[in-house]
Amino acid sequence: MTEPRNVLNMCVLCPGICVTECPVYMATHIRASAPNNLARIALKFMEGSKDMEDALWLCTGCRSCEYACPMGNKVWEAVRVLRGQEYISSTEARVERLTNNSKPGLLVVSPSKPNVNIVKTLGGDYSLYWVDSGVISETYWSGRNPILNLNGIEFILADDMDALTPLSLSEKRLVSPLKILKSLGAKRLLGDNGYTLHIPCKTPREYRDDIIGGISQVLGSPESIVEGCVAGGGGLPVKHPDLAREIAMYTMRNTNPGRPVVTLCSNAKMLLRKLGYQSLTLLDLIEEAAQR
Amino acid sequence: MSLDKFFEEATGLLGSRWVLLSDWQRYPYSRDYWPILVYKELSGGRASLPSGVVLPGSEGEVVELLELAGRHGVQIVAYGGGSGVLGGAVPDKNWVVMDLSRLDWIDWYDEESGIVDVGAGVYLKTLEEWLNKQGKTLRHFPQSFPEAVIGGLISTRSIGQYSTGYGGIEDLVRGLNVAVPSVGLVRIKPSPRRSVLLPLEQMFIGGEGLYGVITRAYLSAYDLPECSEKVGWISASFKNSLGNARSIVRRRIPPDLFRVYDEKESPLHFGVDGSVSIGVVEGECNVVEAKIEGIGKIVNADPWEGAELADKWLSKRFNVISDLWKLYELGMGFETIEISVPWGSAYDLYDSSMKSLGKLDRVFFTGVHASHFYQSGVALYYTIAYSLENIGDTYNSIWDTLMGEVSKHSASISHHHGVGRMRAKYLEAEYGPSGTELLSKLKNCLDPTSILRDKFFGGKS
Ligand SMILES: Cc1cc2nc3c(=O)[nH]c(=O)nc-3n(C[C@H](O)[C@H](O)[C@H](O)COP(=O)(O)OP(=O)(O)OC[C@H]3O[C@@H](n4cnc5c(N)ncnc54)[C@H](O)[C@@H]3O)c2cc1C
Ligand code: SF4
Ligand code: SF4
Numbered sequence: 001m002t003e004p005r006n007v008l009n010m011c012v013l014c015p016g017i018c019v020t021e022c023p024v025y026m027a028t029h030i031r032a033s034a035p036n037n038l039a040r041i042a043l044k045f046m047e048g049s050k051d052m053e054d055a056l057w058l059c060t061g062c063r064s065c066e067y068a069c070p071m072g073n074k075v076w077e078a079v080r081v082l083r084g085q086e087y088i089s090s091t092e093a094r095v096e097r098l099t100n101n102s103k104p105g106l107l108v109v110s111p112s113k114p115n116v117n118i119v120k121t122l123g124g125d126y127s128l129y130w131v132d133s134g135v136i137s138e139t140y141w142s143g144r145n146p147i148l149n150l151n152g153i154e155f156i157l158a159d160d161m162d163a164l165t166p167l168s169l170s171e172k173r174l175v176s177p178l179k180i181l182k183s184l185g186a187k188r189l190l191g192d193n194g195y196t197l198h199i200p201c202k203t204p205r206e207y208r209d210d211i212i213g214g215i216s217q218v219l220g221s222p223e224s225i226v227e228g229c230v231a232g233g234g235g236l237p238v239k240h241p242d243l244a245r246e247i248a249m250y251t252m253r254n255t256n257p258g259r260p261v262v263t264l265c266s267n268a269k270m271l272l273r274k275l276g277y278q279s280l281t282l283l284d285l286i287e288e289a290a291q292r
Numbered sequence: 293m294s295l296d297k298f299f300e301e302a303t304g305l306l307g308s309r310w311v312l313l314s315d316w317q318r319y320p321y322s323r324d325y326w327p328i329l330v331y332k333e334l335s336g337g338r339a340s341l342p343s344g345v346v347l348p349g350s351e352g353e354v355v356e357l358l359e360l361a362g363r364h365g366v367q368i369v370a371y372g373g374g375s376g377v378l379g380g381a382v383p384d385k386n387w388v389v390m391d392l393s394r395l396d397w398i399d400w401y402d403e404e405s406g407i408v409d410v411g412a413g414v415y416l417k418t419l420e421e422w423l424n425k426q427g428k429t430l431r432h433f434p435q436s437f438p439e440a441v442i443g444g445l446i447s448t449r450s451i452g453q454y455s456t457g458y459g460g461i462e463d464l465v466r467g468l469n470v471a472v473p474s475v476g477l478v479r480i481k482p483s484p485r486r487s488v489l490l491p492l493e494q495m496f497i498g499g500e501g502l503y504g505v506i507t508r509a510y511l512s513a514y515d516l517p518e519c520s521e522k523v524g525w526i527s528a529s530f531k532n533s534l535g536n537a538r539s540i541v542r543r544r545i546p547p548d549l550f551r552v553y554d555e556k557e558s559p560l561h562f563g564v565d566g567s568v569s570i571g572v573v574e575g576e577c578n579v580v581e582a583k584i585e586g587i588g589k590i591v592n593a594d595p596w597e598g599a600e601l602a603d604k605w606l607s608k609r610f611n612v613i614s615d616l617w618k619l620y621e622l623g624m625g626f627e628t629i630e631i632s633v634p635w636g637s638a639y640d641l642y643d644s645s646m647k648s649l650g651k652l653d654r655v656f657f658t659g660v661h662a663s664h665f666y667q668s669g670v671a672l673y674y675t676i677a678y679s680l681e682n683i684g685d686t687y688n689s690i691w692d693t694l695m696g697e698v699s700k701h702s703a704s705i706s707h708h709h710g711v712g713r714m715r716a717k718y719l720e721a722e723y724g725p726s727g728t729e730l731l732s733k734l735k736n737c738l739d740p741t742s743i744l745r746d747k748f749f750g751g752k753s
Contacts, residue, residue: 009620010613012334014612015436017612030317032316047336073613
């Protein structure tokens with residue numbers, strides 16, 4: 001990881017090439033959240049102006065600024081370090097073993113607790129393991145490799161964009177949740193009204209089209225696609241709950257609130273549910289399909 | 293002056309969400325992109341914060357806030373994208389900033405006429421993306437395209453990289469709404485052209501928030517071009533290039549985007565000796581081809597052959613941070629100064645100013661390119677790298693030297709960045725004492741209690 005002071009200095013020197021990409025700034029008009037200004041404030045915080053702390057929580061860590069930055073600068077990472085959210089202590093992810101048989105090992109990567117229905121659905125074909133996706137993604141995005149004990153595991157099943165990226169880089173074969181959804185006939189779950197597909201902010205641009213194509217094949221084409229941050233992460237919903245709602249509503253402004261939203265981000269799911277959307281991740285769909 | 297009363301009533305009007313008083317909320321407004329303040333901040337300095345920030349959500353609220361400011365003797369400075377490079381949007385300690393970002397609507401005023409109705413707080417990039425989705429374009433691409441907003445661009449009379457083809461912002465503005473302290477909201481309806489005494493909209497284009505606050509603009513959009521071809525060629529010297537450019541412009545076949553680099557900048561940007569010219573020619577394909585052929589005859593080269601030079605520049609055209617950062621790591625600051633000059637004295641000014649700037653202590657590099665061309669003259673854009681040590685003295689000597697040369701050669705002190713704080717002291721060199729007095733009297737008439745940036749003409753604060 002680059003020294004935070006250098007990251008922040010670069011943004012101070014920059015007129016803000018990425019500002020219109022920041023969902024927090026565009027939704028809230030709070031100039032302190034625009035990446036170049038956020039960096040200016042973070043630097044003052046670093047130099048001792050502790051009264052500036054509130055601003056540090058205005059970043060969801062969506063990475064849109066990094067993608068738009070000609071230098072790929074990671075202001076979100078520096079800010080996260082400053083607010084003491086380095087996941088150093090949790091780089092070791094605890095893998096829980098759920099079933100013990102001679103089938104090939106499958107690791108489910110999920111923000112939720114181990115789920116009985118999924119165990120039932122997949123337990124016949126695999127020996128199941130479970131791990132918290134939050135730990136993996138946070139560790140990965142902080143520039144470290146998650147320490148995972150993958151002994152006995154041959155396949156990985158993850159539905160959270162945050163976790164998908166680092167895991168797909170690992171040696172293990174990724175079991176597409178889509179394949180399972182297809183076999184379970186998940187399409188019927190979404191009703192006749194269609195669905196909105198939410199592609200989360202952190203989705204690496206090179207995977208975007210494949211993801212949309214894959215999901216459309218299994219669930220049918222979405223009525224609309226929303227790309228971007230709904231401010232579910234980065235501590236923002238906890239520190240600035242009203243702003244988190246504003247941002248989510250801004251991102252979802254052109255969608256039909258009566259339609260279910262399939263999202264690849266479990267944080268987004270939680271926030272959207274608070275706003276009254278029926279929101280599901282792919283694991284939720286697997287679970288529901290299995291229940292029926 | 294009663295700031296407390298002002299903020300109390302502003303809160304009643306806007307709600308507390310839109311009146312910003314805490315340090316972290318005010319901090320972003322402590323400067324714009326005036327380099328001297330940027331480098332000061334990087335060396336640990338802290339510019340003064342405004343006493344507060346108000347964010348009106350409608351044109352009516354802008355008018356009411358000005359009225360409130362007048363009643364309580366408060367000074368206001370309008371804030372757009374904060375990308376101005378001369379300190380125009382920088383508040384004094386006891387001023388209030390009016391951030392116009394909530395005026396963010398985009399809609400067609402009249403789609404058939406290609407006139408779009410835009411709030412003053414809309415980012416240029418957002419507007420261009422909106423237009424592109426409908427096959428339209430503003431074709432206004434200042435290098436600050438990602439950071440600047442419509443109200444700020446109009447207020448500084450900005451110009452973009454495609455200026456030879458599409459003109460400056462003054463050619464796009466068809467009408468404006470402006471909140472003027474002594475009058476209230478002035479609605480200047482959109483029109484293709486008018487001859488009705490003073491063209492009122494033009495009074496505020498380049499007004500830098502001194503005479504009124506722009507709330508709404510009616511802008512002309514173009515159809516996206518059918519063809520867009522890149523060209524480039526290399527001449528032996530900048531003098532040659534400028535001569536060729538003049539002929540190309542005179543024959544009315546200039547590339548829509550046209551840039552000519554001197555012998556100092558050409559090696560730096562393109563890795564070649566001599567003087568590089570690049571361009572983009574746009575429009576109907578057959579017209580584009582004919583123009584490029586015509587250009588080739590004038591420059592005695594095949595303009596298609598240098599297309600990769602144009603490509604190279606286009607790929608980095610909004611990326612200012614890479615070079616700025618490299619220089620900063622070497623302990624260097626960077627300044628850009630743009631002026632305009634009639635053809636008759638263009639090269640003399642260039643030659644003489646390069647010699648004068650070359651003599652300055654702690655100035656490591658000076659280069660020039662021309663990127664805006666007219667029948668009668670050209671804009672010269674100076675890029676200057678200097679030591680960050682003793683920055684105040686170096687900075688002032690660069691400006692005084694170049695403005696002195698400009699004055700000597702009867703050139704204009706600014707082509708498109710405007711005046712801001714930095715150029716205020718050179719104003720008489722442009723308009724003379726009587727012209728400057730006229731500007732000051734206009735100010736007194738439109739803003740008699742000096743609400744807007746009152747210090748500019750030696751006002752009361
Ligand atoms: C990297 C970089 C490249 C640039 N390239 C170009 C270029 O190619 N061409 C060019 O023309 N300029 C360029 N500029 C200068 C700058 O972007 C322009 O001056 C731009 O027009 C400023 O717009 P803004 O919205 O950032 O305005 P601000 O900086 O916020 O404000 C500029 C001035 O306008 C006033 N103002 C702002 N909004 C209003 C309003 N609604 N009503 C009345 N007054 C208002 C402010 O008080 C201030 O005096 C560049 C700047 C940078 C940093
Ligand atoms: S992230 Fe990059 S583009 Fe954004 S402000 Fe920082 S340096 Fe500029
Ligand atoms: S990571 Fe996202 S929320 Fe944070 S500053 Fe960048 S664009 Fe804004």
